[in-house]
Structures are given as C-alpha cells and as structure tokens.
Amino acid sequence: MNKILITISLLCSLIANAQQKNEQEKMNLVKMNLTAIAFRNYQFAYERLFTKRFSVQVSYGFIPAGQVPLIDEVIKDDNVDNIKLGGSNITVEPRFYLGKGYGHGFYVAPYYRYSHFNIDNLTYRYTSEDPAVVDKKIPIAFSGKTNSNNIGLMIGAQWLLGRRDNWVLDVWFIGGHYGGATGTITGKSARALTPYEQNQLKEDIEDLDITLFKYKVTTNSSGAVIDLDSDWLGVRSGISFGYRF
Template sequence: MKKTILAAVFLFAAQLGMAQEQPVEEQKPEIENKNMVKLNLLALTAGNISLQYERLITPKTTVGATVNVMPSKGLPFSSSVESFVDDQTTSAQLKQISISSFSVTPEIRFYLGKEGYKGFYIAPFVRYGKYNVDLPVNYDYEGKEENIMVNGEVKAFSGGFAIGAQWRVYKDFYLDWMIMGPHFGSAKGTLEGKRSLNQSEQDAIRKSLSDLDIPVVDFDYEVNDSGAKAKLDGPWAGIRASIGIGYRF
C-alpha cells in the first residue's frame, strides 16, 4: 500500500512539474489608442467647418463619420455649373443663389498596408445633406426689374467611395489626404416666397420662372396671389476631398 501511495505522489509531482515547464501561450497585446479626431484643413480654406471621428474596429479597418457645416455663401462650383447652362437668364439667376448646408457622412475604411491608420485606404460611404437655399427670382414689372425671394430646404441622399492615404507625422498626430471621393444620389426640396401679388406680377413671375433652363433637375413651379413656390427633384452628385490633421487617442 505504501508503495502504491508513493508511486501516485511521484506521478502527480511529475505531471505538475511538466505543466510548469510548458510555456504559456503568448497573447497578442490589445491595440491601444483606437480613436482619432480630425479637422479638415482644406475645408477651412473655403470657410467651412468639417470634423471627423474615426475608430479602429479590427487591426486594419475603421468606422467613422464626418460632420460638415457650411455658412451661407454663393453656389459652390458655380463656374462648373454654369458651363452646363446655355441660357444667360438662368446663368444670372444661379449667380444670385445663396446656400448654407449641414451634412453627415458615415464611412468604413479599409487600410491596405500592414496596420490601421497608416498607408493607402479605400472608404465606402453614404451622405445625408440638408441645404438652405435663398433664390431671388427677377422679373420685369412696369418697366422695372423687381424680384421675389424664394427660399427653403433641399435634402439630398448619396453614396460613393473614397481613396486616400494617411501617415503619422509626429507621435499621435496624423496627416490624412483624401484624394477623391465621388458620390451620386438624389435630392428634392421646395422653395417658397410669400408676397401679395397682383395678376400682372403673377404673369411676369411665371414668365421669369418658365425661362429658367435648369439642366437635369425636374423643376416645377406655381404662382398665385399670395406668392410663388418652386419644387426641385432630381439626381445629385458631388466629390469629397480633404487634407486633414488628426489626433489619435
């Protein structure tokens, strides 16, 4: 019996020693500083404010969103838009448009290098934008040029993808260059101007609106004794681009 007990104790001790000698499987350290906030310096040069938040969800994949605020100003890329317009009346009207906007753009980024936040990336995204539009409609009345201001909201939904590259420039500071991000979708909205109008004024405003030749977009309007209303509905397109400075934390 004693020999059996001693053998059992010896076997247990030997197994315990072998278990202690086996190396513990190394665990990969958890990635730190998964978050990043960015300021778009390119947008600042145009008077816009564009902030982005990005979070690492896998070693080479991030999710994030960009918020962009544009104060009231003239039609962006107006020279490019005017190149599609042959009518001088329409071109003159477009130059008088004032627009402010707010947009939110969620995206997911796939970094193509060895790790996230560094190197080239591709980024599918969607965008929701709300645009406040002020448009003075000029018309001739009794030999004088008059105008009625119509304003309202245009809402747009679009989707696309961006390509770019990002580098660490100093400690936790990064430079993000979004080279190009085309997006396509649709937009619709209503612009309305309240004003008491006699029949002659109504006829003059209808003529002015009928002379507008806005390409691609469906443009319907109605004029009555209490004012004018215009409805816009059609495709929407744009291009994202940015040079941003980011801080990782």
Template sequence: MSKNLTKKIVALSVASLLFGIQQLRAQTASADASSADGKNILKWNVAALATKSYSFQYERAVGNKVAVAIGYRFMPKSGIPFKSTINDWVDDEQTERTINNFKTSNFAITPEVRFYVGKGIFQGFYLAPFARYAKYNGEGPFQYDITQLNLSETIYFKGGINTYTAGLMIGAQWKLTKLLYLDWWIVGPNYGTAKGDLTGQKTLNALEQAEFKKQLDDFVEDLPLVHATAQVDGNGANIHIKGPWAGARAGLNIGFRF
C-alpha cells in the same frame, strides 16, 4: 485505415491548430501594438475652408486594418461658393444675377467604414464606402420684368433641399509624428436623390403670373446639376426640386490620435 496514416492525420491536425493559435496571437499582438497610441483619431479638414465650410471627422479602429468613422460638415450662411465657375455653365443674365445674390448654408453627416490596404491601421491607402445625408438651405431675390407695364418686380425665395447619397472614398493616411496624422481624401464620388422646395410669397394678378411664370421657367431650366419645376399662382411661386443628386468628397485633414 492504417495506424501510420492515422498518426499523420493527427499530427497534421495538431500542427494546423498550433499554427492557427500562433497566427491569432500574432494578430492580437499586432492589434495591441497598433492601438498602443490610441484607437481614435479626431480630424479637421482644412481644405474645406476653401468652400467656406468647417469639416471634422472622428475615426476609430475596430480591427487590424478596419476602422469606422463619422464626419460632420457645416457651412454658415454666405454667398454660393465658386459663383464664377457656376455662372460659366449658364447663358442667361437673369440666372446669373440670381446666383450672385443667392445666400446658402448647409450641413452634412457622413458615416463610413475604412479598409486599409497597407501595413496596418491608420496608415497607407484605404477604401471607404460611405453614406451621406445633407441639408442645403437657401434664400435670395428673384427679379422679373413685366414688359407690358415697363416694370421690374422682385420676389424673395426661401427654402431647402434634403439629399441622400452613397459613395466610395479613395484616400491615404500618413503618420507624421507619434500622435499627428495627415489624411488625404483623394476622391469620393457619391450619387443619390434630392428633394426640396424654394417658396416665394407675393400677391400676383393674372398678368404678373403669366410674365413671372415664363421667366421663372427659363430660370429653372438653366439651373445646373439639379432637376427643378416651377409653379406660380396668385399667392406667389414654388420651385420644386426632386431627382438624382451627384457629388464628390475631397479634402486634406490634420488628425490627432488618442
């Protein structure tokens, strides 16, 4: 190898090293500047009020364009949100009556990682893969008819469903003032599994079991979005839910940076 070629290789290596150091310093300076107002944002999803829910999220920067976040949402016990829309999907009067009288509550925990594709952390469009655990509780009366005896009976169901899903959020975040931010969750489809039971206790004779089973089967077949099966015996009934679960996240958040 000639002496001139060796010098060129050494010079190129030194230049590359100096360029790498310069880039690292620039990124460090950029990260320091971006975190001057704080690496954290605490947010409230005001749009969740439309579903009778309270939703909050904590986000922390861990890189120039990467952040991690954890969300918590809960809904106190109340009627099912958007009952009229859900009832549009069913064609059975019994199912509609049960939905109208049903009470539900829930909470969800949602960790996510955010990758900002804009000019820096906490600003612009982002992609956020996430996981979610949610627990849904429900209770309500189910009315059934015993036609042979011209009677109507009621059994009260109570129970819960656990869901585990994962998905991808597409969103955008804007800086409104030095410390105030607006975070728009455009859409976050998610998919996973669900499992749970609703149980009703009531002493039933053979005739009541037969009539109740037929009407309960019709009810669970008309339930939208979930797969359910019903069992009836002399002590009452159980609705077992197990299978796929799909959902979507959306929202509009006001955040404070610190």
C-alpha cells in the same frame, strides 16, 4: 556567437511586439478637413479602429449662412443675385486599409452622406411684360430648404506622423457619390401678380440655366413655388489633419 544572435533576435521580437501593442492601444483618431475651410465648410471627423484592416469614421460638417462661392457656375442668369446658403452634412464611412493597417496606409471607403441646406435671400429681378401694369420691375425673394441622401466610394491614404505616431495626415485622393435631392423654395413677390405675370414668371423660372437640379414650378398671385426632386452627384477630395490617441 549563437548566444549573441539569439539575444538580437529576442530584442527585435520584443521591439516589434511593443510597436504592435502601441498601435493597437491607439485606436481613436480626431481630424479636421483643412481644404474645405476655403469654401466656408467646416468639417470634423472621428475615426475608430476596430481591427488592423477595418475602421469606421463619422464626420460632421457645417456651412454658416453666407454668400455662395462659385454660384455663377450653378445659376447662369444675371437676374438672380444675393443668394445666401447655409447647411450641414453627416457622413458615415467604413474604411478598409490595404497597406500597413491600424490607421495608416492606403484605404478604400464606401460611405453614406446626408446633407441639408437652407437657402435664403435669393432675389430674382422679374420684369413684367403685362401691358396692363405700370410697375414693371418686381423683385421676388426666394427662401427654402433642400435635403439629399447619397452613397459613394472614396480612395485615400493616411499617414501617422511624429515620434510617437500621434499626428495624422489623411489625404482623400478622389471620392464620388450619387443620390437624390428634394426640397421646396418659395418666392414672395413685392406686389400681387396678374394672371399674365404668373404665366410669364413660370416660363422665366423654367428657362433658367440651373445645371444641378430638376425642378417643377407653380405660380400664384403671391409669387412662385419651386419643388426640387432630382438626382444628385457629388465629389469629395481634400486633406485632413488630426490627432491619434
């Protein structure tokens, strides 16, 4: 009886050691964010496990130039339309696993994110009130770039799936970041603006209900320049699926 118990114990120990060795051999994970696709945001990540509790993930995302989803929630003005936006971001994310480890279980992850955006074809339909001019309707086309640097914290959980634990399901429950955004957006008028129109255009742009940015406006005969220098808040959540090797 004792020999049987000893044999069973040895077998269990060998199986546990084999499983742990298998986990330690598969220290690389590649993933794609599935939920961001609905917003034309394509994100890919590579995670490297260093110990049972610690890993580092680096992700890259890009948005092809196109119409901006939910733009009416950001710029609430009927005179602004045709906005096209594209950009990219890079995120560096150390992860600390609290559960089973080796890439599965609950984790907390501080992170740094750099984002860059190109803004094009933003048209502002300006209506002149200068009594000295006849042409009252003046479209002004804006384009420019913005950059932001952010730090944040995310809470999530990751599961290993399949008979060999080769597949990965990564759920970002909630994450938030804070940083700064800067950039310059230049608007070109369809014709030269009078001094009266320049002052009026400056006031009109300053009165726009843009909820995300603080900005400074200067105008000239060619149009307007908007300088962005503002605090930036962002949130992260989603579901990624990938492969472990």
